[in-house]
Amino acid sequence: MMDVHTAEFMKSSAHPKECPAPDFPEYAFIGRSNVGKSSLINMLAHRNSLAKISGTPGKTQLINHFAIDLDKETCWYLVDLPGFGYAKVSKTSRTKWQRTSEQFLTSRANLMCVMMLLDSRHPPQKVDMEFMAWMAENNLPFVMVFTKVDKLNQTERAAFLPHYEKEMLKQWQRMPPVYITSAEKGDGRDELLRFIEQTNALFENL
Template sequence: MIIREASFLSSNTQVAACPAPDRPEYAFIGRSNVGKSSLINMLTGRLGLAKTSSTPGKTQVINHFNINNEWYLVDLPGYGYAKVSKSSRADWGKMINAYLTKRENLTCVCVLLDSRHAPQAVDLEFMEKLGEAGVPFIMIFTKTDKQSTSQTKALLADYLTKMGETWDELPRHFVTSAETGLGRDEVLDFITEINRQVAADAASA
């Protein structure tokens, strides 16, 4: 996929206020400081499209981006640790849950996971909730440039083994680096593939 257009559309706290659900939508989410904004900028080839910060919890709203006038990329608030009040985290939780369960054109959730860490309970629980709700998702492992390839492979194997304890069929996964561009083509090819499926399903409906 060639990214010809990547522009910010809107920020919202209510699902009803989001852009018209007239195209496939891919939502990116992960624990605070997982490298979400950097990954979005790498995928779109637009430095600064998503605002990066060393402060966890920077994203506090549902951010929509228009990609090629064909699909929406959505930057969701992170979950887990953030230097905000418990009430704010509770509000984010409600907002994210409403989005994930009510957004009718949500095509896939891209769950970002730091490749340097063993499986974290908060990530496993989040993906379990997606599965229970029937929300399609993939796993995207980030920050692989921060360690050796062998370390990444070992941690990835541990992660998939842990997932296999509760999942009959593992979700697709991708290995990425915002610094080197690793995984960019694979993730965008996946989105292209799913967009074609959505279009074919719509045509045959």
């Protein structure tokens, strides 16, 4: 199976126009502040501090590109996007972040899939449901990535997905693909890398 050989920070961009050229397949990580976007990127890349992690939500305010295996033909990008829906930043700046992310997601020809991160400890949140509906309206392919499963006990671990599915199926005909992860323990890494490997193979044909 594919693994990550090199991982490096490429660029922070305040606007989609400033982003690296769309030369390689890329995967954007989106979700509420503190859901674990930066941690998951580090976990996939097997690097401790590639993407900045903080106990303070709202840390990632720019579009951050990371290049995996830049020296190889099989190069791909991970993109860390600003988190949305964090109550302690002003409403104006919150909508500005969301607009930046939305402009980014709808303007990248090389965007293969959005990784929609959801905290496995929390019941379905309105802002997440709305964001997934927005992606569907805009024909953006996405997968659901549940985070922090190491924080669940056995009972909670068995219950969270059926519970989420029940909520989703009120609005959706079927569930998008689901990945269950722990950045702490490495759960879901192989599955996500396999998905990325398979999806990268489609890039040439875009």
